[in-house]
Amino acid sequence: ILGGYEARPHLRPYMASLQLDGQHVCGGFLIAEQWVLSAAHCTEGTNGKLFQVLLGAHSLSEPEPHKRLYRVRTQIAHPGSNIHNNRDDLLLLQLEEKAELNAHVKVLPFQREDRDVEADTMCEVAGWGTITHSGRRPDKLQQVERPVISRELCNHRTRHDQTITEKMMCTDSRKKDTCKGDSGGPLVCNGVAEGVVTAGSRVCGNYKKPAIYTRIAPYAAWIDGVMASAAG
Numbered sequence: 318i319l320g321g322y323e324a325r326p327h328l329r330p331y332m333a334s335l336q337l338d339g340q341h342v343c344g345g346f347l348i349a350e351q352w353v354l355s356a357a358h359c360t361e362g363t364n365g366k367l368f369q370v371l372l373g374a375h376s377l378s379e380p381e382p383h384k385r386l387y388r389v390r391t392q393i394a395h396p397g398s399n400i401h402n403n404r405d406d407l408l409l410l411q412l413e414e415k416a417e418l419n420a421h422v423k424v425l426p427f428q429r430e431d432r433d434v435e436a437d438t439m440c441e442v443a444g445w446g447t448i449t450h451s452g453r454r455p456d457k458l459q460q461v462e463r464p465v466i467s468r469e470l471c472n473h474r475t476r477h478d479q480t481i482t483e484k485m486m487c488t489d490s491r492k493k494d495t496c497k498g499d500s501g502g503p504l505v506c507n508g509v510a511e512g513v514v515t516a517g518s519r520v521c522g523n524y525k526k527p528a529i530y531t532r533i534a535p536y537a538a539w540i541d542g543v544m545a546s547a548a549g
């Protein structure tokens with residue numbers, strides 16, 4: 318997160334850190350006791366290795382009560398996701414066992430009504446992604462408030478030039494923005510997860526490249542179907 322600040326510890330008990338060999342790679346969030354939602358692009362370069370999922374954390378390094386690393390039973394990328402564009406950039410991770418829910422580990426409801434969040438709505442995004450252009454990584458969860466911008470503005474020739482589909486949404490990226498390692502985290506508007514951070518053009522903090530999110534509502538049926546079929 319660029320231009321943000323340290324989150325109040327454990328005020329976002331749904332936040333997950335997707336890790337490989339003890340290193341934070343991407344964000345994610347708990348959508349059910351045994352399921353985390355993140356971004357399919359997060360699996361790029363992991364050559365098929367499964368993530369481990371850190372729940373209940375504020376600091377990535379310090380011991381904290383309720384902080385726990387879960388193994389992943391299976392990772393399911395949306396069938397439409399691919400490395401060439403940002404379409405269908407969603408990843409479902411089934412934990413090896415149900416997460417132990419408590420004050421520091423909670424499920425975050427996601428939007429099921431497929432209607433655009435109004436432009437200028439202030440939303441929040443949090444993550445352990447880079448906090449400087451030089452790529453400095455934070456130890457503690459960061460957050461920032463960002464206003465939603467219209468798809469029309471986000472699709473302008475000088476911005477993302479008609480690549481933002483009705484299954485995506487954007488927030489202003491002037492100075493305060495998502496960045497490397499924030500992918501997969503939730504965009505929370507009025508307490509509900511409306512979007513999942515996608516890297517898009519990978520640019521951070523430049524108002525000409527607004528932050529892009531995969532809207533969750535259009536994928537509610539897919540998410541429910543995967544969770545139902547894997548339940549066992």
Ligand SMILES: NCc1cccc(Nc2n[nH]c3ncnc(Nc4cccc(O)c4)c23)c1
Pocket residue numbers: 449450451452490494495496497498499500514515516517518519520521522527528529
């Ligand atoms: N703001 C959109 C957004 C959301 C999520 C991730 C991203 N960026 C990135 N995702 N993956 C990346 N791999 C390498 N570099 C990256 N961005 C980068 C790094 C240093 C300086 C800078 O200005 C931008 C990214 C960008």
